[in-house]
Each structure stands twice: as C-alpha cells, then as structure tokens.
Amino acid sequence: MADEPTVTVLGIRVPDAGPVFLAAVAAHVGAGLVAVIAGTLAALSRKRRGRHPRAGTVFLTAVAVIVVTATVMSAIRWQHNRHLLAVSTVTAVLATVGWLARRRRWRRWMLWHGITMSGAFIALLTGFYLDNGPQLPVWDRLPPLAFWFLPAAVGIPLTWWALVRNHALPCPRPEGRRAGAARP
Numbered sequence: 001m002a003d004e005p006t007v008t009v010l011g012i013r014v015p016d017a018g019p020v021f022l023a024a025v026a027a028h029v030g031a032g033l034v035a036v037i038a039g040t041l042a043a044l045s046r047k048r049r050g051r052h053p054r055a056g057t058v059f060l061t062a063v064a065v066i067v068v069t070a071t072v073m074s075a076i077r078w079q080h081n082r083h084l085l086a087v088s089t090v091t092a093v094l095a096t097v098g099w100l101a102r103r104r105r106w107r108r109w110m111l112w113h114g115i116t117m118s119g120a121f122i123a124l125l126t127g128f129y130l131d132n133g134p135q136l137p138v139w140d141r142l143p144p145l146a147f148w149f150l151p152a153a154v155g156i157p158l159t160w161w162a163l164v165r166n167h168a169l170p171c172p173r174p175e176g177r178r179a180g181a182a183r184p
Contacts, residue, residue, distance in 0.1 A: 021076045027069045031066045031069065032124070042059055047110075083130060098116035110167070111169065
C-alpha cells in the first residue's frame, strides 16, 4: 500500500481505488461491526427463543453483506484482497451450515450449530486482523502468522466450553464419578 494512494479513516489507511471501492469498504466495515456485535450477543445470550436467534439472523445477514462487499473489493484489487474474499467465503459457508443445522434439526444439530457458528465468528475476526492487524496498536508488534492463528487460539477453547455448558458435548466427569452421584 506504500506506493498507491490511500485515505485514512479512524487512523487506518484504506486504499483509494475509486468511489466504488470506497463505498464497498464503507459497507464492508459497517457490516463487519454489525456482525461482531450480533455474533457477540448471540454467543452470550441464552440459547432459546428470542435474543439468540434474532442476533443470529442479524449475524447471518451481515455476513452475506461482507461476502458481497469482499467480492467487489477483490474484483477491483484482486492481488491485495483475494485472501479476504477467501476468508469471507469460509465465514459465510460456516454460518450457513450452522443456520441449516439448526433450521433442519440435523442429528446432533446443537453440536453442528455451535461449532460452525463459532467457526464463522472466528473466521470473521481472522479476516479483520489479517487486514487491519498491522495497523492496530499492540497487534502491529505481532508476527503476521499471529493474525491467522490468534482468533482460533482464543475461540476454540471458548467454543468447547460453550458446547459443554449447553450440553452439546458430554461433560467430562472425574474418574470414579457416576452420573447422579452426590457431590462431596
């Protein structure tokens, strides 16, 4: 980006590749913020009717906008944005599979839903850090591979914990404990 024109938005340099590109970036950033907020709300709410499915629907819609805008940005600047198109596509596929698992009530749907929706959220954050990490305080000191793996390193243990907590995975019991046995 050093030899091409840029604009600075909230301290982050954005390539100035014309008005269509800048409009796509604006929509992409807005959808990304909505997806992060909605995904967080869905993750933190009780898994029942109401807030969780509404937030999940907003998350899925925002991810669709992210894929469309990533496609536009990649068409304009393929060399620089093709990785973002790949990450946004993975995000969309995971979110869609999670939605389908819940909607169609696949066998062990809660497990499928939890893993794929969490994976979509992790992929969303990975895309953000890949593109913006080198310009963010503290993150700018990390090696580039960290942008690929840190979201998963944090997200996978949290996903496992949520799956156990919501009974999508069996809860590991200490040796010698029987189901229903009184606790000491």
